[in-house]
Amino acid sequence: MLVQETNKLFPIFLKLEQLSILIVGGGNVGLEKLTAVLNNSPLTKIKLVATSINESIKALAAEYPTIELFERPFESTDVDGADIVIIGINDKTKSAEISEVAKGKNKLVNVADTPDLCDFYLSSVVQKGNVKIAISTNGKSPTVAKRLKEVLNEAIPAEINNVADNLSIIRNNINGDFSEKVRQLNDLTRVLVSKQMTLEEQNKPGQKRWQKIVKYCLFAFFFMIIGHTILSYVPVQRLVDSIKTIPNYIDTKMFLMMLLCGFLAQMSDGSLGMGYGTISTTFLLAVGVNPAIVSSRVHAARVFSSGVSGYSHHRFGNINKKLFKALVIPGIVGAVLGATMAYFGQKYATYVRLPLSVYTIYLGYYILRKAFSKPSYEAKVKRAGWLAAVGGFMDAFAGGGWGTLVTSTLMSKRRSPRYVIGSVCLAEFFVVFMSSVVFFILLESLPLWDIAGLIIGGLIAAPIAARLVGKLPIKTMFILVGTLVILTSCNTLWKAIMNLIA
Template sequence: MTLLPRNSKLTIQDEKAEGNPLFPVFLKLNELHLVLIGGGNVGLEKLTAVLNNSPHAAVTVIALEILPEVHSLAAEYKGLKILQKLFTDTDLNNADVVIAATNDSELNKFIRQAAHDRKLLVNVADKPELCDFYLGSIVQKGNLKIAISTNGKSPTIAKRLKEVLNESLPAELDTTLQQMSDLRNTLGGDFAYKVRKLNEVTSILVEPKAAGKKNFIWLIWSSIILSILVVATALWLREPGFKAYAQTIPFEFYYFLGAGFVFALIDGAIGMSYGVTSTSFSLSMGVPPASASMGVHLSEIMSNGIAGWMHYRMGNINWKLFKLLLVPGIIGAVTGAYLLSSLEHYSQYTKPFVSLYTLILGIVILSKAFKTGVKKSSDKIKKISLLGLGGGFIDAVGGGGWGSIVLSTLIAGGRNPRFSLGTVKLSRFFIALMSSITFITMLNSNHWGAVAGLVIGSAIASPIAAKISNKISAKAIMIAVGVIVIIISVKSIVLFLMKVL
């Protein structure tokens, strides 16, 4: 609500000079008593606006004729009371704020006078000149609330601005607010120090130089890649010695270089499928299962390290979730790598069950992507450590699956897609590191050309993919994740059934 003091006597000239003279405030209606006179369509509109913003507001509706929808709201909201009677001025004796929403202009004037006699602020529907305050259009993203006022000139414009802001402001703003609140609670020192530290953290939101710096960094990165390509091409065409040396590199390196780049680009953008696709590609190229898994995990050290750092810089990490995933994930990964190195055929027994599990998760994710409404925190998965343990184990045994299993489960359980993606990518760095150490300790591989190709290709794609992921909407991430998980899972199940049958 936007309040305008009754004693304000601005002239037309004052209003033109001052622009909008209204002073915006936010009322704690759960601690005040709002009396709304009118139970028709206008009253229902005002009542709905109040309850949508203040569900625990104490509201008394007074009207002789009341719509069924108003009675339905009374059954849903405990603070809403209905008095089906004619209005009298004594009905305002215990009121703090008044809204007149009747279609009787004389009654509205009487209500306004009765409110002013008791020094109460009143809003008269569709009569700006009689209002002490206006009910503006509201944009809400969790704890963030923005009120829009056109000074009574055009409610339609206010509604259109509301639509624009609702579309442009990301839902993740509420998570950012919560993180800032947690950060503020951890800061020591005096008030000035806290303000300075919070200003430093949030400066990226308002300083155009920060955006310019990021663009400059990406320009440098692109220039480096382009320069390497130009130099390599020139050396190949004009230097016989370099060409002879390049020809000694195993040809599989170039195949895996391109494959690593493409798979990491997809994986970095949506948070999964790199392990599954890279392992499948490696097996199709004749690389044994254990060596294929080792190559995938070695390449993921650098790619996930870069991607995790990028997500950290973009604020996409849920640190509580990260801590719950990390240690169990490492334990599961090391155990799985040890078993696979000892028994290379082990993965064929786990893949059908994993594929069935991820197929179900893919369907759940797609259904949630298209489902309207806000997810409740009670829907979130609770056994994060067990999820990390199982995800790490299956990832090492099957050559991939950390993203498919962990990220899919987190999103299907109601977790924020973008923050889940960033957290899974950063934790993946440590999972891949420990898995790789275990594989190297136990295996002797002859496919280092394939490994090198995956490492370099995925490393080049990682920062590009991380940047892309931050531009994709949460719904798009969920849809992409769901579709890819379903396709990969169905393909794996079909191939298994064909072998069995």
């Protein structure tokens, strides 16, 4: 009978910071092994020996006082005092000799790319706070382990660490014997594997604070507009007569056109993370709206659509909290400055759109190229705060660009489209809200009936778009985003050039 081969390795988690490690090898493999140890146990005592040590290892060792470097050939006495030996050199014969010396002194040995000489393997690790998952393919394919790590890292929300912390508190407060505690914890955690409930829904009410903040801000801004409209158009002493005249202020044809524009713009922004400002601004200019007030109208409408969109993305688990926090405050600062400058110097917005359009056209091409290239997840976004500040400024000052600039840049670095779009959309609400408040204060009035169609159309589209973003394949997302960025940026560039010529 043919017996299927299985993984017979016994998984354990070592307290490396209580042990000593010897690493032999100072090249890229040695750097990879050293980094793996430090990422999991940064205070581990490490001795690294190699005939040549590259600069990256030296720079890393300068940050960790527990690392000792010896730039010389390996000596048998190097093994003394080490609990574990990791060999990462490009010489199989020499690796075998060092392994034999280490095993002769009863040390556990790992030899890079040589499973037969290994007593243990270094696994790919997924970590969410205190929760850690190690993946092994029994030495068959490190690539498969890395891909599984990427999948699990995206699939498991960061909130799982909060769940573990909460359950630890609950466990310490449960009374009864061991079997009773196990039974109660089983009852509490059974819901986590139910198809009808997500981890986010199991968190404490305080962990949903961003959803509540969005709702409170929406209500506050809504009543600001309603109150302003009532005081502006409906004198208190003639309230009944004024209510009867409200329909006279509504242009039904314009309202329906705005409704369609708001729906299409929010479908683009909610599902692709960009395009609302660009599409709405282009449409308003096309129907003859004064450029000086386009940005204020678009932002007033976006407060509601972006609020619903951000709330929906949070509800569907599309938010990367670390990325969101890196974007929101700088984005708000940029938006406030942009809205202020837009009020005092709107005529210069055309000049700002020229370099922005050229940059986003290149990003569109870059994203399209990424869609057809082999996946690479190594690139990281640096200085995301500055990116958000510039995006918020451009968005408020030039009438659009938050999604196009911020989302395009993040996705061009091959970040997960689902979490990029969700995080950017949630941050967008706070950015747009603050710029709208500035416009509300600086302008004498906001044309409520002109933006009502944009608001309602966006509210209808927002939850649909948030649901759609988790369903589209990644390659399709990149193609759609890249194409949209190029088309809308070319249109913006053309409009800006024509305005300058005129």
